[in-house]
Amino acid sequence: MLATLPYILSFLVIATTYWIYRWRNPPCRGKLPPGSMGLPLIGESIQFSIPSRSADMPRFVKTRMEKYGPIFKTSLAGRSVIISTDPEFNNFLFQQEEKCVEFWMMDAYSKLINHTGSSKDGGTSSLGGEYHRYYRRLFLDHLGSEAVREKLFADVVQTSIKTVNSWSTKDYVQLRSEISKMFFEFSAKYLFSYDPEKCKVKLWEKFSEVMQALVSFPVRIPGTPFYRAFKIHREIIDFLMNTIKERREVPEEMRKGDCIDQVLEHMKTDPRITDEFIAIVFFGFLLGGTESAASAFTFGMVMLQQNPVVLEQLQNESEEIIRKRENGQSELTWNEYRSMGYTMQVINEILRTAGPVAAILRRTIKEVNFKGYTIPEDWVILITANGTHLSPEHYEDPLVFNPSRWKDSLTNKNFMPFGGGIRKCPGAELTKAIFAVLLHLLVTKYSSDSMNLKTNHIPTAWISQVECQGGEIVRTSLLLGFGEGYRMTVSARS
Numbered sequence: 001m002l003a004t005l006p007y008i009l010s011f012l013v014i015a016t017t018y019w020i021y022r023w024r025n026p027p028c029r030g031k032l033p034p035g036s037m038g039l040p041l042i043g044e045s046i047q048f049s050i051p052s053r054s055a056d057m058p059r060f061v062k063t064r065m066e067k068y069g070p071i072f073k074t075s076l077a078g079r080s081v082i083i084s085t086d087p088e089f090n091n092f093l094f095q096q097e098e099k100c101v102e103f104w105m106m107d108a109y110s111k112l113i114n115h116t117g118s119s120k121d122g123g124t125s126s127l128g129g130e131y132h133r134y135y136r137r138l139f140l141d142h143l144g145s146e147a148v149r150e151k152l153f154a155d156v157v158q159t160s161i162k163t164v165n166s167w168s169t170k171d172y173v174q175l176r177s178e179i180s181k182m183f184f185e186f187s188a189k190y191l192f193s194y195d196p197e198k199c200k201v202k203l204w205e206k207f208s209e210v211m212q213a214l215v216s217f218p219v220r221i222p223g224t225p226f227y228r229a230f231k232i233h234r235e236i237i238d239f240l241m242n243t244i245k246e247r248r249e250v251p252e253e254m255r256k257g258d259c260i261d262q263v264l265e266h267m268k269t270d271p272r273i274t275d276e277f278i279a280i281v282f283f284g285f286l287l288g289g290t291e292s293a294a295s296a297f298t299f300g301m302v303m304l305q306q307n308p309v310v311l312e313q314l315q316n317e318s319e320e321i322i323r324k325r326e327n328g329q330s331e332l333t334w335n336e337y338r339s340m341g342y343t344m345q346v347i348n349e350i351l352r353t354a355g356p357v358a359a360i361l362r363r364t365i366k367e368v369n370f371k372g373y374t375i376p377e378d379w380v381i382l383i384t385a386n387g388t389h390l391s392p393e394h395y396e397d398p399l400v401f402n403p404s405r406w407k408d409s410l411t412n413k414n415f416m417p418f419g420g421g422i423r424k425c426p427g428a429e430l431t432k433a434i435f436a437v438l439l440h441l442l443v444t445k446y447s448s449d450s451m452n453l454k455t456n457h458i459p460t461a462w463i464s465q466v467e468c469q470g471g472e473i474v475r476t477s478l479l480l481g482f483g484e485g486y487r488m489t490v491s492a493r494s
């Protein structure tokens with residue numbers, strides 16, 4: 001036995017050394033992008049999860065961009081990952097959907113919705129392939145870039161007026177949560193005519209609790225936030241399925257013409273569209289339309305407060321619109337909205353600097369070759385538009401909030417807050433319309449020096465996991481947070 005010990009030890013040393021070597025140099029048929037795979041098993045997950053207390057891009061990304069360039073490799077949560085801040089590569093990837101790459105989700109989210117993982121699976125919980133094409137068409141039919149027209153816009157105006165008016169009666173407004181709620185209720189109304197005042201189920205409260213779980217550790221052990229969220233998620237799915245069932249029983253002539261009614265029509269001819277699939281899709285839509293918009297708008301308000309000259313110019317534009325009215329109309333119209341040049345520049349600048357969707361995730365389903373690099377199959381690619389939007393290479397003085405940089409054009413190939421390709425955000429135009437209406441109402445109803453944002457001591461549910469003092473803006477790796485939250489006090493203009 002003793003005689004074989006040196007052989008066993010030598011074998012172990014060689015095997016471990018080989019394993020570490022393989023970990024650091026993953027197999028690849030070409031040249032992988034530069035970067036470090038970190039420690040065996042945990043990779044660089046710890047460094048990645050350290051929040052940055054600044055409005056700049058996450059430190060993790062910034063330091064590695066400086067060291068390795070805009071495309072680099074790492075390992076996170078047991079996965080081999082490529083992080084891309086290169087706009088050319090990002091745009092290339094957006095065009096490769098379902099060819100070389102496919103949609104991929106954070107572990108917590110995919111476990112929460114019981115996602116089957118791949119577009120090849122074809123199960124009803126799959127959100128790729130033909131299922132994706134179906135629900136995307138459904139959303140775009142109602143609210144795509146051309147769809148935010150007078151009718152939808154009038155709804156946006158009414159909902160925003162209701163929200164902004166309610167603020168004047170409050171001691172303070174918890175900005176982020178108010179905006180989340182507004183986006184949530186607007187989306188729910190459009191999907192299934194949800195009326196929070198009539199419905200017994202307090203959907204928004206349930207939904208906020210599920211949101212918290214997305215930044216918690218995804219283990220389904222009783223007592224953990226994730227476990228509770230899992231149960232509430234099921235309740236929401238059951239509620240949505242029940243809503244579909246109830247609507248099916250309503251005579252066709254009494255239907256409401258919302259998304260559910262359209263789905264019921266499609267179900268008549270396509271048995272693959274099940275109630276559960278639609279409930280999961282609606283849930284994803286509500287999620288997509290709530291968190292990012294609320295983060296971005298809150299960030300925008302912080303920026304406006306810090307830039308009074310911009311706020312004043314915004315106010316001038318809105319006042320000018322009101323001055324030009326001849327027919328005594330009091331609400332913003334679609335045509336007026338289309339004329340709000342400076343407001344749109346401000347919104348672009350908010351989206352650039354806030355970058356609420358810090359990570360768009362894809363999985364390679366085939367080897368990807370780009371700019372001399374090879375990315376093997378089954379790697380995760382994390383596309384971070386922040387790395388582009390906040391890089392001095394693409395934007396002069398990137399941390400300066402300067403809406404005028406958009407005065408010549410509101411688009412460019414380095415600007416991708418809503419992603420791109422066949423998964424580009426279908427809520428983009430709606431988001432811009434809601435932001436414009438909210439800004440218009442705020443600057444015309446309240447005096448600009450009264451729109452004070454202060455940090456409060458009520459932890460914002462969304463980011464309660466992020467420890468932070470004094471309400472600084474915090475970028476965690478995937479979410480934009482606000483320390484202890486922002487509360488806004490407003491007073492009507494004299």
Ligand code: HEM
Nearest residue numbers: 285288289292293296357360417418419423425426427431
């Ligand atoms: C500031 C606000 C918003 C930002 C920055 C944003 C950003 C994004 C991004 C980057 C994607 C692409 C994700 C990917 O490629 O994997 C996306 C997808 C999506 N967004 Fe948004 N979004 C916003 C608001 C909204 C709103 C208001 C809605 C709904 C009313 C919405 C609904 C969706 C949906 C349903 C998808 C999935 C599209 C698909 O898979 O084809 N988003 N969003």
